[in-house]
Amino acid sequence: MNTNQTVTVSEKLLFERSTKNRVGVSFPPLDVPEKKPHGSLLRKNLDLPELSEPDVVRHYTRLSHWNFSIDQNFYPLGSCTMKYNPKINEWGARHEAFSLLHPNAPEDSVQGALELMWELQEMLKELSGMDGVTLLPLAGAQGEFTGLKLIRAFHENNKQTRNKILIPDTAHGTNPATCTLAGFEVLKIPTTGEGLLSIEHIQKSLSHDVAALMVTNPNTLGYWEENLKEIADLLHKNGSLVYCDGANFNAFVGLAKMRDCGVDVMHINLHKTFSTPHGGGGPGSGPVAFIKKLEPFQPTPIIKKESEKFSLDWNKSQSIGALSTFYGNFGMLIRAYIYMKTLGIEGLKHMSHMAVLNANYIRARLKKYYDLPFPRKFCLHETIFSDKKQTPYGVTTLDIAKRLLDFGYHPPTIYFPLVVKGALMIEPTESESKQTLDDFCDTMIHIAGEAQKNPQLLKKAPYNTRVRRVDEVRAARNPILTYKLSSTAEE
């Protein structure tokens, strides 16, 4: 049967579309002596799909239509900072001068690339207030790992065994995971009714075992940790360090320096704050900024500048070592560099101001319709609601999120942070216009009305999507992890 491929719900794999002897590329005649590979390197049956160029192009183009991206619509996924990724960043990253570089090229021939990295480090040093920056970590979580390894190396160098890390109960899940991976034990610190860390709670948790406090600022409730400086002083008095998860840096670029809040080491997500693509769009990049005391332990290679000449230094006897091959996700460094250079410091400050203003606008428009847990007058870059006002109608956060799909929005982050029951975490970012925010708020208000008048409608949402409500429980309890090719189904 001839079905219209543009409206199919499922897309066959390339392997299933294969037609014997169909080719997409004609190779030119052989112009070098033929040499057969060693016998053991040859496989008899190499089951590769045989397709024409249009077969392949159409397959991937159809799949791309299934995607949801920031280039299509509003994407208020809290804590993820899904801001627009300016296309000029792509122009730079794809420029031949960068994209054709080989990572093993001699230093003399890549001075421009090293200079860009060095300048990016200098900018991040300035914005964080720190003494040093490494661009090597390939993601936020690897940045956390790097930071904790620096902390461990610092204490070990001082002949101290400190195995505990204090983490607030609002933390991103990566924080305790990183602690465990880095060999530390997690001590959970409760958040106060105001949604903040308290000096008393920290004081009670301090002991000679505490290596560091790992704090996110602003925290995942979207609030600035007002007591951070006093808390950091307590940690320092105890011989401990302070790590900042910089995932929420978007709220205060150019407006506050974490060093001034007593932070000793932090990671910065270029893929959030500095507009490099992430999620399905590309790899992350999580540079780590640190104070002088941690400098001897930084990972290698280190970019050096000596009389206008740049080089890479691999020799650091106390270094925690290499984090990956080569020099981090270089393409992301180019994109972040361009973003920062095009905005300038005033532009970056404006970016943070707008991110905060947009979040507060949504908060103000929706607070009549959705419950605001841990209420405070203002939030920073993101605002958290809960499903408490919808609970009497049997409608949950999940139902609200599913219903949003019907209106073409990517839902907010749900059920996080864990200290909020039924959390809806909305982060609009600075990219959005007032019209977009108003449309979104109108939709949210409309859904709140539906929850009241027709809760059953929400229980079965979404209706307008390619795939309707999925059975998450069944998927988790009976996962099917292998794909059955239709051509080999009978085998």
Next chain:
Amino acid sequence: MEIPEDLLYTEQHEWAHVEEKIVTVGITDFAQSQLGDIVYLDLPKEGTEVSAEDTFGVVESVKAVSDLYAPVSGRVVDVNTSLADSPSLVNDDPYNEGWMIKIQMDSAGNPELKHLLASSAYEELVEGQESSEDGMEKELAGDEDE
């Protein structure tokens, strides 16, 4: 919300049934209702030593991952292996078929038992949490795009 009178409770919503030296442990009806559909349990092996108030396992629902806390110290002498295939037993029958582990204490009169809550005290705790902003205290887990 069922809270049997013959059991003892932790503040983290585990129940403990004490019979001589053996303590059977599971999570409460309130806990399972807050977690929602449970999809996976990570329980210790027989013979594992556990300490009171320390984690002995992990319970995972579609919404969240939570640690399980041991009500008393001792050695795990039995594990409910049916839960591996049927984690839903914890939702359907938290106090019977949904039991998780049996801990053997060093002595029957273990003083740690005194730190556990009686059903009336646990009921108060649950009522307080139901009306407060934040529900059951959950462990740090899950994450967005990091």
